[in-house]
Amino acid sequence: MNKILRLFFLLTTVVLYFSSCQKFLEIEPKSDPTTASYYKTADDIRNAINGSYASLQGRNQYMQHFITLMETRSDNVSDNNSGGNAGRDYNIDRFIAGSDNVVYLEAWQSIYNAIYRCNLALANLDVVTNTAQRNQYEGELRFLRALNYFNAVRLWGNIPLTLTPVSPEESYSLIRNNQAEVYIAIETDLRLAAANLPLNFTGADLGRATQGSAKALLGKVYLTEKKFVEASGVLQEVISSKQYDLLPNVADVFSSANKMNKEIVFAVRYNKSVVDEGHPVLTYFDGPVLDPALLNAYQSGDARRDLLNTVASNSRNPVKKYFDSFDLNTNNVGNDFPLLRYADVLLMCAEALNEQGYSSTGLAITYLNQVRIRAKATEFITANLPDQGSFRNAVYQERRLELPLECQRWFDLVRTNTAAQAMQAVSLTIQPWQYLYPIPLTEVQIVNNPQTFPQNPNY
Structure with a gap:
């Protein structure tokens, strides 16, 4: 996947990336397609789906960070290496990590990157003319989007809910939607996925x-x-x-x-x-x-x-x-x-x-x-x-x-x-507020609106 497309997929860092290169992205290179022109065939949609599956494989999800956030955090496993990675994972395990911990940021970015891929492919599904194939692709995309949102809402609580591709300008006004809204979207996606998948x-x-x-x-x-x-x-x-x-x-x-x-x-x-x-x-x-x-x-x-x-x-x-x-x-x-x-x-x-x-x-x-x-x-x-x-x-x-x-x-x-x-x-000894992780510090700073995009309590 070309560099422009990779950058475009990074929803969570969209403001940081695009505030410095929006003009560059308005230019469509002759050799490399932009996201605006990429989705022309069913194979393009399939490639996007494969990219969403690939997000699950990476170190920022189930290869590494999710193990820290979902398993080591629990009573099952202990991280006793306080010096490893400057205490990055140890601090999460011991409930002392701050919102600037890079694990939170990289997991957040990976999740919203995958969600963006799903949104973009869903918005371009009309290029798939075979009905059965279109239904399958929609089912896979909705399943993957739901899985990513389910992980995000359980990790952070109220989170941004975007069901269509978000532009760089729109990303400034993202809010933390109520968990109930996110769960409605997850349920809707999974019901439609079940109806469309084999x-x-x-x-x-x-x-x-x-x-x-x-x-x-x-x-x-x-x-x-x-x-x-x-x-x-x-x-x-x-x-x-x-x-x-x-x-x-x-x-x-x-x-x-x-x-x-x-x-x-x-x-x-x-x-x-x-x-x-x-x-x-x-x-x-x-x-x-x-x-x-x-x-x-x-x-x-x-x-x-x-x-x-x-x-x-x-x-x-x-x-x-x-x-x-x-x-x-x-x-x-x-x-x-x-x-x-x-x-x-x-x-x-x-x-x-x-x-x-x-x-x-x-x-x-x-x-x-x-x-x-x-x-x-x-x-x-x-x-x-x-x-x-x-x-x-x-x-x-x-x-x-x-x-x-x-x-x-x-x-x-x-x-x-x-x-x-x-x-x-x-x-x-932990308190109920520690059931959720802090929103990554850079995400809070980018939006810079305590009313619509506050940090989780006590972080």
Whole structure:
């Protein structure tokens, strides 16, 4: 992608970049297309979609920064390297990072860069003349935009909501929209994505967002909003589709030799044999400092516990869950990173059903036990979970045991309002305002309007 297009995609730094080069961008080079003239064919739209998927792969999202913001921040993992990167990640882990921390800025920029790409492609969808292809592309773009907004709203709360391409001049007047408005947009995108996407893909398209991806993410959105009826309804649609299943051996779910298996609903894809498509051993999954309470919570014989042990490889010590051999040419590994998988769908549905009313024999305990039985953990009976509260706590704990190191834990703690209690158990005292991250300092300074674009409280 040419330099002009890359700059144009950086929505979050749009004022800084374009205040100095707006005149330059008004000139359309003969050899390199500008964004105004780029989208002329269906292939151009497809390339934009691929670029949006690629944003998920990068170090500013799931390769590095999201692991810091979504997993290390929680009680699961500790960063004890106070000197690494001048304490950049350590300070986030210990709740002492200020709004000038570069991780916040780079994650913000990457998210809004991807959103801008989606907006621009959606605005030019008319160049796709094949109806089925147009519907698929719209579904993928809406899924990706929704995923990025869902991450942003959970990280920062009220955020700018832009559903059309924003010009440099318009960017000065961006506001922090209320979370409720953002969630409405996310729900709308995911419902439309589910209506337009196919049940599955094959071949080179394997890994693109599907109908099940959209519905599973929508279920997670509803659960976060405490819309339990809606959550259980759409999650049961995913279950009844028969497109997904639990693998008999939980270790096989994460095997690099078994990618996009029956349990994976959506994953960030990597390919270690292709330059710039692989990744190093993911940060903090190389000899991670895991909470002893997590490690000790597994029953004897629970197959998931071994996945948190490490294995030596090329002077690295990745956890078995994400082990992959290094490619000798690129010196990278290529295991995918799962964002949505069937075990998560079952646990979300069990939680949503229980919140609507406790039943000792209903689908909620069936779904919960399916996950436990696969892991070779003891099946729950009514005596173990005699009421709604005990069932709720069991599901929360099961999510911790099933999903560690999958960027789920911090958001689970926040949405269940158990973050302060969990962090106290690892000797960190936090307040509710710390459930959100600070808006990157430069973004606040660029807009420079405390009424419409304030900093989050206490930062």
